[in-house]
Amino acid sequence: MKNQFFAICFLAINLACNSNSKTSNTLTKNQEPQPLEDSIKRGQPIYKNQCSVCHTPSGKGIPNVFPPLAESDYLIKKQTESIKAIKHGLSGKIIVNGVTYNGSMPSFSLSNQEIADVMNYINNSWGNKNSDVVTVDKVSEL
Template sequence: MKSVVIFLIVLITSALQFFSNNDDYTQTTPLEESIKRGSEIYQDFCVSCHLPTGEGIRKTYPPLAKSDYLINNRTASIKGIKYGQQGEIVVNGQKYNGFMAPMGLADDEVADVMNYISNSWGNKNDNMVTEAEVSKIEK
């Protein structure tokens, strides 16, 4: 019995040392996790129009990079991702009057992609978009 207790103490001590000294072990915040998931969603649904750099295509697809519209119009930006976008908007002083089809994303996916784009390419937003916030936005 005494040897079993000693074995368990050694095992637990080893495990604690491993996790406290292991450079591969990192702790992430919920925002960082959301941004990572949002990056994958962006690659699947958004990159063909807004490009890998988030710069869009001038006069056709608005930029997400350093986008005043994205940062200053949070609800409208979420609504555009959730339901699609139609009609004139002004982004960084340039008018866009196009159509973005709804992507069919779930509320958690909309939140993740919104967190990704609002924290990429010169954008910074520590105020995390949540699934609950997205669910309250109506068409």
């Protein structure tokens, strides 16, 4: 009787450990890094610290002064130019959502990874949706 009790306890513990192990493997699989999602998360504080002063926390910009990034046709159609603007700065006329802006944007001392991350954040915030990941390689090419 005593041996049967120990055998049942051993079996119960073994099953519990195996079941936890399967759960743990499932969690690990579900928590694998998502390159775009991870990049967006890293880009949010960069945007807040570097970009939101002019483009505002809502991405709406300041009318006729700083262009919007939220639902911006320029951003959607001109990804390369947008990346270059962050990396090298921008001056002169651009048209965003039918409004002409003629100002300047300084370059920022950001790494290629930080530029990729902030672009991915901007591309997927405030109504923008772009599943194409801006990569470090893409940024470094520019």
